Amino acid sequence: MISPKRIFLSPPHMSGLEQQFVKEAFDSNYIAPLGPQVDAFEQEFAKEVDVKYALAVSSGTAAIHLALIHLGIQTGDEVFVSTFTFAASVNPIVYQKAKPIFIDSEPSSWNMDPGLLEKALNNRARKGKLPKAVIVVHLYGQCADMDSILEMCDRFEVPVIEDAAEALGASYKERAAGTMGYAGIFSFNGNKIITTSGGGMLVSNDVNFIEHVRKLSTQARDPAPHYQHSEIGYNYRMSNILAAIGRGQLKILYDRVRRKREIFNFYQKALADLPGIDFMPEAPWGRHSRWLTTLIIDPEKFGASREKIRVALEKENIESRPLWKPMHLQPVFNECEVVGGSVSERLFEHGLCLPSGTAMREEDLQRIIAIIKSFT
Numbered sequence: 122m123i124s125p126k127r128i129f130l131s132p133p134h135m136s137g138l139e140q141q142f143v144k145e146a147f148d149s150n151y152i153a154p155l156g157p158q159v160d161a162f163e164q165e166f167a168k169e170v171d172v173k174y175a176l177a178v179s180s181g182t183a184a185i186h187l188a189l190i191h192l193g194i195q196t197g198d199e200v201f202v203s204t205f206t207f208a209a210s211v212n213p214i215v216y217q218k219a220k221p222i223f224i225d226s227e228p229s230s231w232n233m234d235p236g237l238l239e240k241a242l243n244n245r246a247r248k249g250k251l252p253k254a255v256i257v258v259h260l261y262g263q264c265a266d267m268d269s270i271l272e273m274c275d276r277f278e279v280p281v282i283e284d285a286a287e288a289l290g291a292s293y294k295e296r297a298a299g300t301m302g303y304a305g306i307f308s309f310n311g312n313k314i315i316t317t318s319g320g321g322m323l324v325s326n327d328v329n330f331i332e333h334v335r336k337l338s339t340q341a342r343d344p345a346p347h348y349q350h351s352e353i354g355y356n357y358r359m360s361n362i363l364a365a366i367g368r369g370q371l372k373i374l375y376d377r378v379r380r381k382r383e384i385f386n387f388y389q390k391a392l393a394d395l396p397g398i399d400f401m402p403e404a405p406w407g408r409h410s411r412w413l414t415t416l417i418i419d420p421e422k423f424g425a426s427r428e429k430i431r432v433a434l435e436k437e438n439i440e441s442r443p444l445w446k447p448m449h450l451q452p453v454f455n456e457c458e459v460v461g462g463s464v465s466e467r468l469f470e471h472g473l474c475l476p477s478g479t480a481m482r483e484e485d486l487q488r489i490i491a492i493i494k495s496f497t
């Protein structure tokens with residue numbers, strides 16, 4: 122018997138439009154970094170999320186790094202960041218030799234808890250050492266409680282960077298994820314809602330910010346006919362070919378969001394009535410893109426643990442994954458301070474991401490659902 126093709130968590134899904142833009146790039150011989158596809162991708166992206174400026178870069182991680190460099194973050198500075206996230210939200214803080222301080226999630230959105238953030242800001246204000254920035258992560262396609270978070274950070278005059286790598290297409294009170302803070306970052310890594318095979322975007326309404334990070338991202342060349350440098354630069358730009366892929370992907374972003382939400386609804390309808398299963402809630406303030414369908418399993422009530430389900434799916438060549446392991450539990454960050462922690466610990470212990478690829482067929486979904494139901 123031939124085993125069925127592997128079902129991945131969130132594989133790339135091309136629209137067919139990408140090749141036209143890639144062909145344009147080839148025909149014009151703009152293969153090397155930069156060129157008209159990059160300019161167009163930046164403009165189209167900025168328009169899509171309704172922000173003034175966008176800078177296409179080599180990854181979401183590079184985008185976060187550039188934002189931190191612009192804010193002057195350096196040795197010994199503190200940066201607050203969600204603990205429930207992927208390590209890429211945090212690593213650039215360490216690149217700058219600054220210290221991450223982790224903030225736990227709230228149960229209602231799984232994102233940064235504004236109450237804990239306020240507590241941590243008050244604590245640091247008393248000590249006279251406020252963080253240099255707050256990186257708030259919008260996880261799995263849902264925005265954090267941005268009004269509360271921005272109000273507090275404004276009060277303490279701390280800039281907010283939104284890590285919207287997983288939340289392109291999500292909204293908060295009609296505003297796009299990633300466009301509410303001082304700067305926002307996005308990722309076009311292979312498993313994100315749209316992909317350029319690898320890449321990222323940095324957005325802001327501040328022209329000085331965008332001009333500076335643009336310069337930093339291309340080796341910090343001063344305006345002069347020769348090569349002159351008065352600060353350290355990086356090679357972080359997106360290539361013209363990858364931007365061409367991005368343009369094709371951007372055109373079908375809202376089809377992908379619609380399909381992601383459909384997939385979520387399909388799982389929810391089939392599984393929500395089982396005892397001990399809780400899907401990631403959709404907070405009242407916005408529209409969840411459902412980049413990944415995620416749930417938590419109470420092993421006592423359900424009769425099997427998250428891990429048992431994951432292994433059973435893997436046996437059938439189906440990829441699922443535990444929720445993110447909180448950063449405060451990561452060996453590499455074990456010296457770092459955390460505010461709260463129990464909410465994300467519980468999510469990690471019992472949570473699972475289900476296959477959410479937008480090209481999945483209904484029979485794939487049925488197969489996954491049948492495996493999960495077989496435990497009850």
Ligand SMILES: *Cc1c(COP(=O)(O)O)cnc(C)c1O
Nearest residue numbers: 180181182207209210286308310
């Ligand atoms: C994917 C991701 C990133 C990093 O993006 P890359 O383009 O892979 O560098 C950052 N933060 C979060 C939350 C992510 O999921």
